Amino acid sequence: MNLTLKNLYDDFRDPKTIRALAELIHQESEGLERPVNIMEVCGGHTHTIMKYGLKQLLPEKIRFIHGPGCPVCIMPKERIDHAYILARQPDVILVTLGDMIKVPGSRGSLQQARSEGADVRFVYSPLDALKIARENPGKSVIFFAIGFETTTPMTAALIRRAEDLGVKNLLYHINHVTVPEVMRELIDSRDEHIDSYNNRIDAFIGPSHVSVIAGAKIYREFPERYGRPVVVSGFEPVDVMEGVLMLVRQFTQGRRELEIQYKRSVTMEGNLAAQRQIDEVFEKRGLFKWRGLGNIPHSALKLLEAYAHLDAEKVYAEILPVEEIEDHKLCICGDILRGMAEPTECQVFGTACTPSKPLGSCMVSSEGACAAYYKYGDLLK
Amino acid sequence: MKKCITLAQGNGGAENHALIKELFWRHLGNDILDRGEDAAVLKALERPAFTTDSFTVSPLFFPGGDIGKLSVCGTCNDLAMMGAQPRYLSLSVVIEEGFEVRSLEKIVRSLKKELALNDALVVSGDTKVVPRGSVDGLFITTSGIGELQGEGIGIKAIRPGDAIIVSRDIGRHGAAIFAAREGMELESALESDCASLWPQVAALLEAGIQPHALRDATRGGLAAVLNEWAEANALCIEIDEEEIPISDEVRGICELLGFEPAFLANEGTFVLALDPADVPLALEILEAFPGGEAAMRIGEVKGEYPGKVVLNSPWGTRRFLDWPTGELLPRIC
Numbered sequence: 001m002n003l004t005l006k007n008l009y010d011d012f013r014d015p016k017t018i019r020a021l022a023e024l025i026h027q028e029s030e031g032l033e034r035p036v037n038i039m040e041v042c043g044g045h046t047h048t049i050m051k052y053g054l055k056q057l058l059p060e061k062i063r064f065i066h067g068p069g070c071p072v073c074i075m076p077k078e079r080i081d082h083a084y085i086l087a088r089q090p091d092v093i094l095v096t097l098g099d100m101i102k103v104p105g106s107r108g109s110l111q112q113a114r115s116e117g118a119d120v121r122f123v124y125s126p127l128d129a130l131k132i133a134r135e136n137p138g139k140s141v142i143f144f145a146i147g148f149e150t151t152t153p154m155t156a157a158l159i160r161r162a163e164d165l166g167v168k169n170l171l172y173h174i175n176h177v178t179v180p181e182v183m184r185e186l187i188d189s190r191d192e193h194i195d196s197y198n199n200r201i202d203a204f205i206g207p208s209h210v211s212v213i214a215g216a217k218i219y220r221e222f223p224e225r226y227g228r229p230v231v232v233s234g235f236e237p238v239d240v241m242e243g244v245l246m247l248v249r250q251f252t253q254g255r256r257e258l259e260i261q262y263k264r265s266v267t268m269e270g271n272l273a274a275q276r277q278i279d280e281v282f283e284k285r286g287l288f289k290w291r292g293l294g295n296i297p298h299s300a301l302k303l304l305e306a307y308a309h310l311d312a313e314k315v316y317a318e319i320l321p322v323e324e325i326e327d328h329k330l331c332i333c334g335d336i337l338r339g340m341a342e343p344t345e346c347q348v349f350g351t352a353c354t355p356s357k358p359l360g361s362c363m364v365s366s367e368g369a370c371a372a373y374y375k376y377g378d379l380l381k
Numbered sequence: 382m383k384k385c386i387t388l389a390q391g392n393g394g395a396e397n398h399a400l401i402k403e404l405f406w407r408h409l410g411n412d413i414l415d416r417g418e419d420a421a422v423l424k425a426l427e428r429p430a431f432t433t434d435s436f437t438v439s440p441l442f443f444p445g446g447d448i449g450k451l452s453v454c455g456t457c458n459d460l461a462m463m464g465a466q467p468r469y470l471s472l473s474v475v476i477e478e479g480f481e482v483r484s485l486e487k488i489v490r491s492l493k494k495e496l497a498l499n500d501a502l503v504v505s506g507d508t509k510v511v512p513r514g515s516v517d518g519l520f521i522t523t524s525g526i527g528e529l530q531g532e533g534i535g536i537k538a539i540r541p542g543d544a545i546i547v548s549r550d551i552g553r554h555g556a557a558i559f560a561a562r563e564g565m566e567l568e569s570a571l572e573s574d575c576a577s578l579w580p581q582v583a584a585l586l587e588a589g590i591q592p593h594a595l596r597d598a599t600r601g602g603l604a605a606v607l608n609e610w611a612e613a614n615a616l617c618i619e620i621d622e623e624e625i626p627i628s629d630e631v632r633g634i635c636e637l638l639g640f641e642p643a644f645l646a647n648e649g650t651f652v653l654a655l656d657p658a659d660v661p662l663a664l665e666i667l668e669a670f671p672g673g674e675a676a677m678r679i680g681e682v683k684g685e686y687p688g689k690v691v692l693n694s695p696w697g698t699r700r701f702l703d704w705p706t707g708e709l710l711p712r713i714c
Contacts, residue, residue, distance in 0.1 A: 015694075018696040019696050050700070053700050056698040056699070057698060354706075356706045374703070376700040376701060377703075
């Protein structure tokens with residue numbers, strides 16, 4: 001792999017372009033009748049907005065609501081407990097992706113399990129789990145799979161590859177979730193304290209990496225059915241600024257549409273081969289609990305019945321608890337993930353809850369809204 | 382068959398003595414060490430500085446260095462950062478049973494080479510061999526005594542108005558180690574910056590520059606040094622992001638894995654706080670050393686947000702550059 005990626009991002013962090021886009025957004029926003037609340041669904045966008053200080057460049061009329069799109073943040077404690085319990089089984093190697101290692105469940109994090117002697121390994125790519133399984137034939141290797149549409153095809157590829165090679169000691173604990181269902185939930189559901197989320201989210205910035213796989217088409221219902229425009233944007237500062245400009249223009253021109261900013265990789269249809277691969281091994285779950293958001297229908301995937309023998313949730317069903325676990329009562333991650341509160345409104349933010357000792361999920365993941373606020377601060381406030 | 386270290390070579394007996402004599406003394410020998418006494422008897426230094434560090438790097442051999450070079454650089458650099466010329470080192474080696482003798486010799490040769498660059502001696506040592514699995518190959522601890530040459534260098538000497546310089550591009554060691562680790566199939570020309578810093582510091586002092594503070598940006602990287610300085614003095618350090626020198630290779634690894642270059646370790650890069658008037662000469666001196674052509678003035682000490690490091694972006698926004706926290710783990714997506 002060639003590490004000189006400079007050309008890939010240099011233009012998208014060009015100071016002149018960022019300033020010019022900010023100026024255009026200011027000009028265009030003058031035509032807005034009221035402030036616009038834009039939900040950036042994905043934690044990657046939250047991270048970009050905070051890291052590059054983009055809020056400081058935007059007029060007051062543009063407000064960001066941080067969405068639930070971080071695979072680590074939305075993982076309920078009971079699922080993390082599953083990982084912790086599985087990791088502590090004799091002759092088990094639990095394999096997962098980076099950030100997941102730090103997330104605390106009710107019994108501890110995988111990092112703790114590792115310090116207590118469990119064999120927990122993080123990999124850069126799911127396919128590395130296959131290598132670990134082949135090198136450890138006497139052990140059960142369990143891949144704790146997480147992520148949105150972006151990472152699902154890699155897990156699907158791993159499963160198919162392991163099957164083709166006849167690897168028998170690789171099992172899967174599947175926690176793949178999907179974006180449109182949670183967006184729908186945020187608009188459709190009502191809260192008893194606030195009249196509705198309806199009044200808060202005016203538009204969405206859709207994550208580009210999800211749409212590289214699933215296509216921009218997955219967001220069609222939001223402009224069409226809910227009157228909420230969606231712009232699928234990349235993660236560089238220029239991408240996010242252009243995405244915001246495109247949304248503001250929709251409002252000033254009275255349009256409600258699905259648009260693609262990240263045309264360099266996203267199409268309406270997405271990667272059909274990857275979608276086929278996913279359908280070959282996964283199906284929708286009836287319900288999946290999202291941390292802070294509760295059960296959302298059809299918002300996650302599980303293995304098809306044909307792969308039940310590889311499903312760690314089934315193989316280890318007897319030792320994996322199913323009861324729901326409440327979050328810490330002072331933690332308002334749920335409200336943050338629903339776009340109803342900002343991290344700084346939480347009374348434990350930065351005090352009892354910090355990245356090195358997180359109480360809530362939004363502080364754990366580097367993509368989490370609380371972690372982004374903690375790490376980058378906000379000098380304008 | 383490869384010759385490997387056995388538990389018997391750590392027994393304190395004949396095999397142990399043979400290993401020390403044939404390997405360590407042969408390469409590192411000098412008048413003081415050769416006496417083979419329980420403790421080294423040294424000539425008193427007028428203003429001694431003393432430090433210690435342990436080295437547990439994986440892999441042991443990495444592009445640009447190995448644990449031997451690292452263990453001399455690390456301790457000598459800690460002395461150099463106080464303006465002290467490294468003089469005497471102790472060397473304690475814990476070896477895993479089964480470690481290849483050839484690799485050990487390579488490490489000792491590398492120690493020797495780096496000691497010469499610092500004009501320092503190993504005057505005391507210890508070798509232990511532990512059962513397989515007790516350590517990851519080899520751990521080294523070095524302690525060092527140096528002689529102060531600079532005046533008043535230290536964290537507390539930093540004051541508002543000081544300029545902040547980095548001696549070369551940042552993040553090389555951390556990025557090279559990540560690229561070299563098993564499981565990361567990255568082809569890269571990237572080498573660690575692992576190097577002894579006393580020659581640079583000596584050149585600065587000889588030119589009459591009196592830096593207020595020096596710190597090698599090891600674990601925790603540039604971000605940790607700046608935060609430490611800001612916090613200790615309740616001052617604000619303001620950095621211009623655009624000015625921080627970062628190689629394309631380091632940037633590439635950071636882009637792939639979601640790291641910040643300022644959080645990555647360095648082993649031959651240091652940060653200076655000094656009088657702004659000294660900046661041009663300091664940069665000119667640093668330029669003459671390997672990598673020094675990238676030396677840059679990256680910011681200054683101010684008072685606006687006491688105890689914080691502020692990063693100014695090229696497009697006019699500002700944010701805090703916080704301490705690195707926890708284990709460096711690549712992001713999920």
